[in-house]
Amino acid sequence: MKVKRSERIAAITKILVEHPNVIFNLDYFSELFMAAKSTLSEDILTIKQTLDSFKLGIIETIPGAGGGVRYRACWENGKISRTLRDISQKLRDPGRVIPGGFIYMTDIIFSPSTAFNIGEIFATKFADKKPDYVITVETKGIPLAMMTARAMNVPLVIIRRDSRVTEGSAVSINYVSGSTGRIQTMSLARRAIRGGARVLIIDDFMKAGGTAKGILNLMGEFGADVVGIGVLVATREPLEKLVKDYLPLLILNSVDINTGTVDIVPNQNL
């Protein structure tokens, strides 16, 4: 059965897009469609040019043995701004203010489409850091970290607040929560990260940066190198965080519990 060009293009696009950052050898498609590699190269060029012109992402061709083709998420700045504006708009709803001055945002960050978008934005912003792992601390940052890991095609690592028996020997550290000043514990299974690895920290929220600082220290114990820190929301105050280089997508300027006013805006320095 002969497969038409438009059919090959639909199938190849589906397979590439669904496996971001995975290299597919042309032999794979060649066998699947019983088509010559030169034909497939033309198909892939069409897909590449289409994604380029509609700003839907990047198709890369990797030459040589072990080479092939892969899709990579890459968002243009305009789309990032629009998406972050939409999210901050939702977060400004006065009904989200919780006693204590917190904002209820789990429905937003646990929405698969929003988490997917945030993951692709982080993947775009940290692409050049080439992390080996995306790491987070349980619990609320996990969906965002998972979607970032998926967009970059690297394993997710979850640091626990206590060490669980089902993960074998673990490294634990104590750290001081920057906002509450309380001593807390985080731990990670020994075998979760290999020495010398490059890790990207992703979390939902940063106030003083105590948790991120704790992860930095824990990664030191593993001999791993933190190549980036991305958070969905960082509070403006305190200005001086416990970590230096971090990338917040949104800035929470203030929450007024009495009026329900939430002043949150996209980070203008993305």
Place this chain on the structure above:
Amino acid sequence: MKVKRSERIAAITKILVEHPNVIFNLDYFSELFMAAKSTLSEDILTIKQTLDSFKLGIIETIPGAGGGVRYRACWENGKISRTLRDISQKLRDPGRVIPGGFIYMTDIIFSPSTAFNIGEIFATKFADKKPDYVITVETKGIPLAMMTARAMNVPLVIIRRDSRVTEGSAVSINYVSGSTGRIQTMSLARRAIRGGARVLIIDDFMKAGGTAKGILNLMGEFGADVVGIGVLVATREPLEKLVKDYLPLLILNSVDINTGTVDIVPNQNL
């Protein structure tokens, strides 16, 4: 600028596949490509037939106002079997046995590609249950639950082991862990689920079923209806679980700590 047929097909496939279960109105594509709806209907038919013939998923056309086209993940049984065989093969590695008779599996279930596959398998198996939410208990089940939620395009809900101040008023229940016999707590923010909702429980592991039973009880407090329970691994023993209808993808027959033998197999009754 005129957009060619093969280019429209690449772009439409990308957009549909990346947003499973989201209905796109033809007007959207019509504006994007400045093409007639009849032309787009032909393009979509080609995509539909291609995904059909390569068993890559389903394209559905929804008629009427508010109608349009959507992509839905749907795996054939052969691909499900091969994927589960691969995963159980990896889990049989003697190096995974941890003191206490547990198996280290976080690297597998936190791998984005594996979690993606498991999410699509659950989405395939539970498609007819039409859940409004996918729900899990922190922590290890979250990546699988997130990927299932994404494949079905419904919100993820995470039950906490303690109630956090940042989520407002919460409902807590105590339950007895079926395997340890200890009393544990789980809690969920009041606003996380609306009454009358249909929920699908997804978790990584089930032994006696105490956690699933706890979720069932908690959902009762919310007036929500549990329409399915999916777990990646269920132990064969105890045969009588605390919940009746659950779907395990893999069955863990036994773990021999002395020899490092892990007897785990795909569920033959999928």
